[in-house]
Amino acid sequence: MIIFDCDGVLVDSEILSNGIDAELMRAAGYPITAAELIRGYIGRPKAEIWAAIAEERGVAWPDGLLEKADALLLERIETELQPVAGVAEALALIPGRKAVASSSALPKLRKALARCGLLETFDPAVFSASQVARGKPAPDVFLYAARECGVAADQCLVVEDSVAGVHAGRAAGMRVLGFTGGLHSYPGHAEALIAAGAAEVVADMRDLPERVSAQLQEV
Template sequence: MTKHILFDCDGVLIDTEIVAAEVVTRWLNQQGVVIDTETFIHQFTGKTFSDILALLVDSGKLAPPLEIKKAVAAMDTEIRANMRPISGVEEMLASVPLQASMVSNSATDYVLEAIEMLGAEAVFGQRVFSAELVAKGKPDPAVYLLALQKLGLKPSEVVVVEDSVAGVSASVAAGLRTIGFLGGSHVRNGHGAKLKALGAEQLVSNHEELQKLLQQV
């Protein structure tokens, strides 16, 4: 029996994945990394900024030493300034039939800011599980396992809504039923097939479809 819904934030509720891709790509280009926005979307959407920069340093594409925390903070500020809800999200959240939490690779204060902007305090309360709280962010399942532990729930009692390869990889690895959301501006052709291949049980194209599906779970 489903008792709880775990929502990702960016790309599911807030349409910032495309903004993040543009901001980080522009910064990487300034550092001499040859990458465009489309490549960034395909390779890195859903991962933490710190993990992305660390991967690029390890692969030799980004020269060390790199002040990762300082760079991440600057990009995060620009992305927050462009935070906007995905169309239809307020109506979907107003009809959520179960208690819900947010599970995100973004910082806790950012997620709480997003909840306030959406007017969704009654839906989520302070139930935010961020990658800041675990050793590794998505695609590692640690943040989802932490949510289950803190909420006192079994995997069979939870359904997840995720938009990214990293997010679906994490939730499926945690043994959770996952809905793939395709309503963000960053979603490209073939993305749904990728999420299905990773284990997403169902796909929805927008919040109207998600609202109807959640009424059935």
């Protein structure tokens, strides 16, 4: 079975989400850019990211700020979110069972997939870190996805764009294929995924079916 991360692999939401978060954090007095958020934090549950940065800066966020970020993102998902270029064509060429395992909350995850015309490709095998005890980089959501689908962890291949996600997949005992074809990709992205444990990295969705096929032979 192939387990896909969602944000930055299937849908180009990271660029939207981190842009909103950085703008609100700056307005609250913390100087950070979307690029810095992407490089340092993507892949983890949003609430954990905000909590970690609050701890680093030593000041709690204003009440309701995270909820405002979530609401703004949901609005922009409905009007602006696009699938990663070429993803529908790539998925059509990849045979076998597929699932999604994401750090996003389940309502946002399903909304994003539906907006991009991808929900029916995976439903009902759509899983969120909100359904398990720990988010990425812990392996919980990947293990949960495999268990719910009745597939052994060592028979799963993960497709991930984040260091946290790669760590999670490897901790679950799964082989991981890195992906850097999203709009949020940054200099050194591929090298970071390899260093985290990805078997290889794909930079273009058009190359994904061939590389998935090759990696599945190693599973």
